[in-house]
Amino acid sequence: MSLVLTESQQRQFDEDGFVLVENALTPDTVDRLVGVVNDLDTRYRKMQNIAPDAAFQVRNALAHHEELFRLIDHPVLFPMVVDAIGPNIQIRTSHMDVRPPCPAEFANQPLGAKDSFFPWHSDGPDFGYPVTNGAVPFVEVKVGYYLTDLSEHNAGAICVVRGSHLMSPKRIHDPEHPIDPARIFEVNVKPGTAMLWRTALWHCLTPNLSVKTRKCLYYGYHHRWIRPADYLHQSPELLARCTPVQLQLLGELNGGAKNYMGDDPVHPISRHWRPREEDLPVKTWYEEQLKLKENGGIR
Numbered sequence: 654m655s656l657v658l659t660e661s662q663q664r665q666f667d668e669d670g671f672v673l674v675e676n677a678l679t680p681d682t683v684d685r686l687v688g689v690v691n692d693l694d695t696r697y698r699k700m701q702n703i704a705p706d707a708a709f710q711v712r713n714a715l716a717h718h719e720e721l722f723r724l725i726d727h728p729v730l731f732p733m734v735v736d737a738i739g740p741n742i743q744i745r746t747s748h749m750d751v752r753p754p755c756p757a758e759f760a761n762q763p764l765g766a767k768d769s770f771f772p773w774h775s776d777g778p779d780f781g782y783p784v785t786n787g788a789v790p791f792v793e794v795k796v797g798y799y800l801t802d803l804s805e806h807n808a809g810a811i812c813v814v815r816g817s818h819l820m821s822p823k824r825i826h827d828p829e830h831p832i833d834p835a836r837i838f839e840v841n842v843k844p845g846t847a848m849l850w851r852t853a854l855w856h857c858l859t860p861n862l863s864v865k866t867r868k869c870l871y872y873g874y875h876h877r878w879i880r881p882a883d884y885l886h887q888s889p890e891l892l893a894r895c896t897p898v899q900l901q902l903l904g905e906l907n908g909g910a911k912n913y914m915g916d917d918p919v920h921p922i923s924r925h926w927r928p929r930e931e932d933l934p935v936k937t938w939y940e941e942q943l944k945l946k947e948n949g950g951i952r
């Protein structure tokens with residue numbers, strides 16, 4: 654049984670590789686997040702001397718503002734994440750993406766071409782995830798939160814290739830296997846929509862030919878025994894105010910313990926690899942929620 658993913662969402666997630674959730678963020682939350690994104694964008698662009706019309710990204714975004722931190726266990730999307738990938742997880746990356754309108758010539762580049770401004774790719778470390786039986790094993794999901802209106806074609810929306818998480822990323826730019834245009838889905842959504850997706854999905858962006866800057870946030874969750882991409886440990890100040898679930902999501906142990914390798918000097922064992930029951934507050938929480946659901950406590 655799953656907590657929130659319906660059977661048809663689960664099927665879509667398995668077959669297409671993504672599920673859209675409209676109105677995941679209230680208009681008030683969207684407004685607040687846009688304010689935060691604008692402030693961080695202004696501050697860091699200035700600090701790093703980045704042109705106002707260049708695309709800009711902040712990584713480990715959750716550490717940059719309380720509003721961005723709060724999204725790691727969002728009440729609607731986080732249960733879906735656990736339904737999709739299980740409870741022994743942590744954040745792999747969090748990023749804030751700002752994409753101002755781009756030069757009109759970008760529209761002449763074939764969508765996602767290797768030499769275009771944003772080529773088709775699937776997420777993975779340098780040298781790639783291992784490809785097994787022609788596909789990347791299921792190791793990660795991301796939640797994208799879209800803060801600006803992307804309902805028009807060519808406003809900078811992400812495009813995904815349905816079902817491509819079941820294919821080898823080595824084939825992405827293979828001229829022998831061009832991408833079937835019928836499988837390309839441009840994520841034309843309203844502000845406040847979220848997308849839960851498998852990051853093995855091939856994806857790229859349309860050029861932003863609108864007059865508005867596109868703003869969005871992404872949170873990647875993967876198994877806890879893999880290393881995160883944009884932090885190893887968060888700051889003590891941030892960790893000090895986390896709930897047990899949040900601590901787990903930031904890769905930490907029960908109560909903030911630091912004995913990541915256990916206590917036996919002769920037989921060290923990673924508590925990420927072999928977590929103790931108390932190291933899995935996400936599992937405890939999830940099981941409680943499932944029980945409540947079974948008993949009719951939550952719908």
Ligand SMILES: O=C(O)CCC(=O)C(=O)O
Binds near residue numbers: 776810856858
């Ligand atoms: O939507 C975006 O701006 C970038 C998405 C992306 O490429 C990613 O999250 O890996």
